[in-house]
Amino acid sequence: MSGRPARQFDRETRLRLRRVCLGLLSYLMFLVPMSIAVHAGSSTMGWSGVAVFTGLAVSINGVALAAIASGWSKRFADPSLLVPQLVAAMLLALGMIHFFEGEARSVLLLLFVAVFFFGLFGLDTRRYLLLTIGTAVGYAGLSTWELASAGASQDAWLMEALRFSALVVVTIWMSFIGGYFASIRRRVATQRKELEAANARLRELSIRDELTGLYNRRHLTERLEQESERSRRYGQGFSVALIDIDHFKAINDTHGHAVGDEVLVQFAAILRLQARFVDHVGQAPERTLGRFGGEEFMIILPGTPLAGARVCLERMRAAVARTPFETSAGPLVATFSAGLAEQREDEPSQALLQRADEALYRAKQAGRDRLES
Template sequence: MRFERLLSNDRITRLRLLRQLMGLGSYLMFLAPGLLAVHWGWTAFGYGGLFALVATALVVNAGFFIAIRSGYSQRFRDATLLAPQIVVALALALVTMHYMRPEARGVMLMLYVAMFFFGIFGLTTRQFLRLAVLAVASYAGLLVYEFGGYAQHTPMFRLELLHLVALVMITVWLSFIGGYFAALRQKLADRKDALKDALAQVKELSERDELTGVHNRRHLMRALERERQRASRVGATFSVAILDIDRFKQFNDVHGHQIGDEILSGFCVRVQQCARELDVLAREDVEEAFGRYGGEEFLLLLPHTPLAGALRCLERIRTDVEATPFHTSAGPMQVTFSAGVAEFRPGESSANLLARADAAMYGAKRDGRNRVAAARDDGARVGQLE
């Protein structure tokens, strides 16, 4: 639990910290061979010197950890501080090898090369090659420093020269391979993001009505069920309204389906604009609460709204729709709608709630259309509100 608190809640920062801790683990892995080298007398320092190097590595890594954890590293282009961490690791390995006898230097040289593998997490081939040049030049400088005053035809120097040639070949090879894998990893990440966006778009399209752009029946049923569960859980209430455009078939028969489509789209825009202006819906997302239920029928959810408030809300929408004709390619069209409203009752299913609202809507149709009606068993009258 304490380790979880140490890491960030941010997914990206958490991932960077885990990689940084992996780098720290690489230092600890070579502690065992370092202890053996000291024990066998293959180093110019004792246990104190070894632990001083380890302590230095821990302090430096703690600094990198704090820089990443605090967000300070985000001001740099490479927020992971990957290249600086590798450079520091190479420097510590170089110091360690300087104090190693030839019998143990080959093992430490493995640590020197192993640091390159962490570049796979994000370095490009060009960055890899820069590090390779730095690593080779640093090791060559170490050899010049150590053998500058000695004969260079000795077996020891030839062995170190062989190490240097091998280092050049391995680091260059790792640079191209590491760069390739880093590029592949980035490509996969980009494709993953593209797929995620595509899936989100498909999901959005699957829940949108193609003609009007508002949410379709599938989305509305999910939203209704969520609202029903919430109301049941906290003991709240909400209402549902089913709106049906009056005499919509006549628009299609007389003016054609294109005009009918324009009226459907215009109706959605009008209802959404009016709903956003209502106090009862001001705190809610109208885009989520309204949609096409089917044909010329629409559904409006009114969260935290009892029946009386829902009736006033629908009446204001009805008045607004009736007051201003719709602009179509065939000229202005007078449009009205009838609506049925039902308030959620504790323990009631979504299907029963919709059935009561639907029955109220048909009651409004029978009573002359262009009116808002409440479900009869809600105790409210059916008819046009004044």
């Protein structure tokens, strides 16, 4: 019997879960010095206290793990729940340190340092300093209450002041260092996003025709292969149209290539506008319209049989024929011829394209300004 498939987490969730596990590992590592202190008689918490500390640590991290793994934490501004975990760790450290005295207390103040290191995952300087203030106030309040209750000597007060000052100095410096690392992390993240955006722009430029802004031959060829593969896999046919502007060479020879470029740009704009009214073609993710080369254009019509493709192309042909091209040489009228082909079962994309090209040739031979299939 097959088991239930394991849940797949996204990259950010996996990272947050690993951080929580790292925090739990930090707690458990402190069981070693705590156990030594208890064994040496430097702590009043006893072994039952160690067990309580362990249970609380596991519970805190267990709640964080459950909240992150279930996606519940994503409703908050900080889905990693870093600040609540740090606050819980600080309170647990203060509660535990209360049961230690002498050198053991000084050593276990490193618990706070460990918590501050954990803050490197997401705290900026301001939040670090707030954490420092909270730690200082908490420890000062705990120490004052303990010393006053015990009627401690001046030496005991001085020793606690020494611990307090050392704790404040270390946590303040860690706040600035942690904030510095946070700023580096933000800059790296910003640069990564900028690089990804630049790569996306370069990718887009590499598949765009510079003159018309439509997709170029490279992208159309890739898109045709993708559509052919999808058709073979899911049995959904499609059609391809090759379009060629009639007598375009005469426009270049009579008015110059600059005017020819103006005609190409406006011709592409008409096709793009008409494509918006065509199912599938007008959807940006489909990317089915482009300049195939020179005055030749291609349209891929996913899920469209030959009859439907003919209706689409006739509408485009009529729109081009009735629209004058405003150029620097004055208004010009142009038409186009098109060859249509519908994919056959298991037909290679190049064979399909060849049939569309042959149909285009027949349209030219039959007098132009027409469609052939």
